[in-house]
Amino acid sequence: MGVVGNWARAAIIRSRRITGLAPEVIAELVAEVSPLWHERHQAGLVSRPCRRAVGAGAKHKLVFVDRLLVTLVNLRHGATHDVLACWFGVDRSTITRAIGEVRPLLAERGCTAAPGLRLRTLADVIDHLGADGQTRIIDGTEIRLRRPAAGRKGREKYISDKNKQNAVKSMIVTDAMGRLLFCSPDEPASCADITHARKLGLVKLLADGPAVEILADAGYQGLGAQTGGRVVTPPHRKFKKNPPEWYEEMHERQRKAHSSRRIRVEHGIGHLKNWRALARHHGQREHMSDIVQAVAGLLSHQQTATLGSNPHM
Known part of the structure; x- marks a missing residue:
């Protein structure tokens, strides 16, 4: 003992x-x-x-x-x-x-969407989304890690274009309230959000699947046209130089309206990063997919249990 x-x-x-x-x-x-x-x-x-x-x-x-x-x-x-x-x-x-x-x-447990319902793959999430018809939100999150040793093959691919630090990224799917539904395996941070989504098969799943709505940020612009409008991103800026004042006001209003709808995914990612293993990883990169998916599964299980005990939340 x-x-x-x-x-x-x-x-x-x-x-x-x-x-x-x-x-x-x-x-x-x-x-x-x-x-x-x-x-x-x-x-x-x-x-x-x-x-x-x-x-x-x-x-x-x-x-x-x-x-x-x-x-x-x-x-x-x-x-x-x-x-x-x-x-x-x-x-x-x-x-x-x-x-x-x-x-x-x-x-391997996946995320708990409801008591007795587990979503283990992105295909499970799309099927579940089509069944209940509710809006979902996607976003990418980066997890910092140690810099690979000098001379190691593929060292530069872990450098994020966003913050210029060594990291991996995962794609997160939440419901409209910010509760986790899916967390993808990690990908080197140099991979763009839209490229990561395509690698996961999101375009094919949505194009061949039910008519659903998924909110995303500007990093996923282009997926809307490829999925028949199922992925909704902020509006493109039509006037890049000397835009009319009325257009600036309208564009800002549309952008803020979209941002206010998808802010809950940021809250979901924030809850995920409260687990210190995802704040910054100091161990082997080979374990990152297991770590992020294990934490997502545990957090979603707790969120579902909390919602069950407080149905008015």
Whole structure:
């Protein structure tokens, strides 16, 4: 048994400041993810050659609940593996292995749109959007990371054209209230928002799918014509030099009206960045897709649970 005993474990679960999730949500995660983890663990034991019976030998120092809590604290606060190892009374390698096993399982869950409804792919989101007919909002967000080593191939592609820093980006889809519905795998920050959307297949999904409305910023201008008007972006400026005063007033009014409709996606991204693992990533870039999708899934689960307990929000 590590330093974290039953009393300390219960205190961690009760504190939403530590995990970012309500105790009820953590209980649902344990019930859902624990069987998947045990199944993969047993499959790994069976697949490798060994001289003794499967399951023999030393037992885990961290039970699954502790492994989940370690992963949640790491995502929520960006706590290092050394700190978590000291806190839970195990070796650093045990923490690294636990996070590496649990985090992909959380990333595969997808976003919770409603109780019992998960959206794991962009196609799921478009189908769901067509079913309820409500407006959705898309935007791209960048996550800063360490600069790749000098001489490494592809080093420059991680430099963002927007802020000139090393980063990766993901495309976020929210509902009209800013609740998360989808978070894409990461892409190097040099990739334009509209290019990223095309790579994800958004144009084809919308062109072949139901008549829906998706709000986007100026970074996605051009998608409207390619999707039959399903992607709505700010109006183009028709007069680039010496515009009439009436046109400036009209254009500014239209731009602000569009911005006020899509501001909720910025709020959704803000809630996402409250998880310190996404404020700035200091680890390996190869894990970023799992990290951002795991956090999006956890946050959407909590948002859905909060909405269920407060239906008038």
